Amino acid sequence: MSSNREQDPFERSRVKTFDKMFDKDLEYQWHLDLYKKLCGTDLGDATPGGGRNRRVVVRRWPRAPNGAVIRELPPGYTTPSSTHLWGERLLDFFSFSRGTDDRLNHVVSTSSRLSAWMKANGETEYAKDEMIWANTEEPPRVRPAADIMEIINAKDLLIMMGSCGVSLPRELADADEDTDADPKPAAYPFDYKNYPDPWPLVPFSSNTPTLESQIPFHLLPETLIVHDPFRLLHARTPRDKDVDWTSVDDVTHKYKLDLTVDSIKENIALERSKIEEITKNATPVTVGISFYRSDERDSGDSNPTSVPGNAYKITVPPPPPPPISVPEAHLFLSPAHTVGIGNHSRVYHAEWDLPRSVFSKPKICNTCLEEAARKIISDKADSTLDDNSPGPNNFFNGSLDFREARTPKITFAYTKFSFKYADLEKSREQIHEDHMHTLEDEKTTSYIEYSGSMDAIHITTVPWYDPASSSPPPCSHFAQSSVCGSLPESPPPTAQVSVVAKLSLRGDNHMKREAVNYQRFGMQFSQHWTGYTLATPLHDPTPMGAITPVFYGYYSKEDSSDSDQYFSPILLLEDCGTPIEPDKLDFDDRQECAALVLRLHFHRWTQGSFWPRNILMQLGDHADFPLMKSANDRRFRLIDFGRAKCLMDAQEADYSRNDNLYQKYWDDERFDEKSAIGRVLEFHYPT
Numbered sequence: 001m002s003s004n005r006e007q008d009p010f011e012r013s014r015v016k017t018f019d020k021m022f023d024k025d026l027e028y029q030w031h032l033d034l035y036k037k038l039c040g041t042d043l044g045d046a047t048p049g050g051g052r053n054r055r056v057v058v059r060r061w062p063r064a065p066n067g068a069v070i071r072e073l074p075p076g077y078t079t080p081s082s083t084h085l086w087g088e089r090l091l092d093f094f095s096f097s098r099g100t101d102d103r104l105n106h107v108v109s110t111s112s113r114l115s116a117w118m119k120a121n122g123e124t125e126y127a128k129d130e131m132i133w134a135n136t137e138e139p140p141r142v143r144p145a146a147d148i149m150e151i152i153n154a155k156d157l158l159i160m161m162g163s164c165g166v167s168l169p170r171e172l173a174d175a176d177e178d179t180d181a182d183p184k185p186a187a188y189p190f191d192y193k194n195y196p197d198p199w200p201l202v203p204f205s206s207n208t209p210t211l212e213s214q215i216p217f218h219l220l221p222e223t224l225i226v227h228d229p230f231r232l233l234h235a236r237t238p239r240d241k242d243v244d245w246t247s248v249d250d251v252t253h254k255y256k257l258d259l260t261v262d263s264i265k266e267n268i269a270l271e272r273s274k275i276e277e278i279t280k281n282a283t284p285v286t287v288g289i290s291f292y293r294s295d296e297r298d299s300g301d302s303n304p305t306s307v308p309g310n311a312y313k314i315t316v317p318p319p320p321p322p323p324i325s326v327p328e329a330h331l332f333l334s335p336a337h338t339v340g341i342g343n344h345s346r347v348y349h350a351e352w353d354l355p356r357s358v359f360s361k362p363k364i365c366n367t368c369l370e371e372a373a374r375k376i377i378s379d380k381a382d383s384t385l386d387d388n389s390p391g392p393n394n395f396f397n398g399s400l401d402f403r404e405a406r407t408p409k410i411t412f413a414y415t416k417f418s419f420k421y422a423d424l425e426k427s428r429e430q431i432h433e434d435h436m437h438t439l440e441d442e443k444t445t446s447y448i449e450y451s452g453s454m455d456a457i458h459i460t461t462v463p464w465y466d467p468a469s470s471s472p473p474p475c476s477h478f479a480q481s482s483v484c485g486s487l488p489e490s491p492p493p494t495a496q497v498s499v500v501a502k503l504s505l506r507g508d509n510h511m512k513r514e515a516v517n518y519q520r521f522g523m524q525f526s527q528h529w530t531g532y533t534l535a536t537p538l539h540d541p542t543p544m545g546a547i548t549p550v551f552y553g554y555y556s557k558e559d560s561s562d563s564d565q566y567f568s569p570i571l572l573l574e575d576c577g578t579p580i581e582p583d584k585l586d587f588d589d590r591q592e593c594a595a596l597v598l599r600l601h602f603h604r605w606t607q608g609s610f611w612p613r614n615i616l617m618q619l620g621d622h623a624d625f626p627l628m629k630s631a632n633d634r635r636f637r638l639i640d641f642g643r644a645k646c647l648m649d650a651q652e653a654d655y656s657r658n659d660n661l662y663q664k665y666w667d668d669e670r671f672d673e674k675s676a677i678g679r680v681l682e683f684h685y686p687t
């Protein structure tokens with residue numbers, strides 16, 4: 001196995017550990033053979049084209065010979081969309097024995113759960129390496145999408161340079177014949193005729209970036225102005241795909257955000273009152289601690305470990321308050337950007353124009369803050385030292401100790417495998433010696449320990465920046481550090497992103513139900529997390545990517561009752577790629593797709609429509625900037641939840657009927673869906 005520089009960024013842990021462990025083909029093969037003997041699955045043949053499945057559980061947690069029987073493991077790390085088994089790295093999954101007889105109860109669990117049981121039951125000495133390893137596991141973290149504001153800024157630069165996008169002819173944009181040479185006041189959002197040149201652009205002329213970040217429910221636009229000159233909102237099959245925006249009159253319709261789930265509405269109100277509260281009682285923000293040491297070299301020691309010094313808490317005024325709501329956004333639809341025509345729906349790529357404030361978070365420059373703090377501290381020091389000649393000790397009221405911490409080397413020992421099968425014993429013997437693998441080298445971390453009192457320094461000279469605005473202009477540090485540097489001119493007050501707009505055929509209720517289901521999923525199913533989860537009956541861990549696309553709102557036409565014409569509601573979703581073709585996926589991919597629906601089941605939902613056309617694949621990781629995305633990174637998502645069902649509803653229905661009928665229906669459906677996995681994904685699926 002060669003280590004590939006273009007490894008999937010998600011799999012950094014795999015590069016760090018798995019490749020290191022099996023850097024020789026011989027050993028890898030040995031493990032595959034071992035796996036086959038234990039699990040009966042031939043991983044060498046599992047993948048079309050002879051490739052191998054690389055996400056396997058290969059470690060075993062050794063048990064003390066007199067250890068107690070493990071009846072139940074304590075809970076370990078989990079995430080809102082994982083199963084009860086989550087591990088940061090593949091090597092955090094272990095098979096283990098509940099009792100001391102190895103042949104009984106081979107079960108798989110994770111570092112965090114196993115080590116917690118061992119600690120609680122005093123079995124910490126036997127699996128020493130594994131305990132140290134478990135200690136190094138990092139808790140789960142959300143993996144956010146690449147900063148969309150940076151992506152938009154980079155795009156704006158290209159547009160300003162004229163290398164991207166086509167300006168809408170001015171007569172179409174209805175420009176005022178304003179010949180004043182005075183600088184124009186900044187345009188209001190959607191006041192398109194006053195946008196700075198070269199905006200506004202012809203819709204779909206600038207290859208808008210795909211929105212992959214979540215927008216909190218309270219910031220979903222309340223009103224959507226839909227630009228639909230090609231009359232797609234009637235959800236009929238479009239006649240012409242060859243369209244020209246500059247040769248048609250724009251037709252707009254007013255749509256309203258239509259959220260129906262009570263808990264979501266309550267959450268929105270709560271979120272808004274929270275922001276109001278925080279804004280009202282805004283207090284200075286602590287941004288860091290600054291140390292100031294004396295230059296003392298009196299001891300003759302050129303590298304003293306302890307010197308007199310001070311520590312200061314650095315505070316700044318609170319950032320400008322975040323938006324509380326988004327009153328308006330615009331959506332552009334074109335038959336030239338059709339995604340799919342289904343039995344119930346029409347799906348289009350749409351351009352979504354939103355106020356920039358939705359995407360931007362205020363930033364403050366740490367380098368400028370550090371410079372400002374240093375200046376204040378050294379002024380203080382100078383005046384103190386001038387006033388009191390005896391020496392610097394009057395100024396310093398603490399001491400700084402420079403220390404180092406070592407984390408030990410972590411090794412992986414093959415010899416810890418203690419299977420009793422006779423034939424296995426033989427092959428183990430052959431490579432018994434010297435197979436200790438270093439998983440992590442010894443590490444030294446330097447840190448400063450401060451003892452003494454701490455003063456606060458409040459800095460008011462460094463401004464907060466709004467990445468969505470060019471005033472105030474960013475400092476040189478920000479200008480250099482952002483993807484595109486600072487923009488030469490002001491961009492317009494809104495920015496376009498690409499989303500998917502789903503329309504429903506007249507008289508069909510699937511999409512309305514789907515919109516409700518997306519609201520009930522909340523944020524949890526569309527979040528990406530670090531690490532892996534194991535969804536039984538699969539034997540192997542799968543990555544903790546999102547299960548569903550991000551939901552960007554459900555919109556209905558305002559005052560549609562007075563018209564005979566049908567206007568479809570609009571479901572806005574993240575664009576997650578194209579349907580999979582199972583025979584082109586490798587074994588790991590198929591298991592990942594299977595895990596999506598199994599994770600949904602674990603969280604008490606069925607999908608109701610598990611077919612390859614409802615599993616999307618996208619190339620490139622959401623956390624990478626567009627230019628950095630790699631076609632090697634395959635990401636999968638389930639779509640189409642018009643038939644999805646929640647166990648909770650079944651339980652409620654049963655409660656009022658006083659029986660178990662609907663729960664049984666739900667469970668039958670879950671079982672059918674589970675049984676269909678192997679057939680749908682065309683692989684030998686464990687049962």
Ligand SMILES: [Zn+2]
Pocket residue numbers: 365366367368369475476477478
């Ligand atoms: Zn700066």
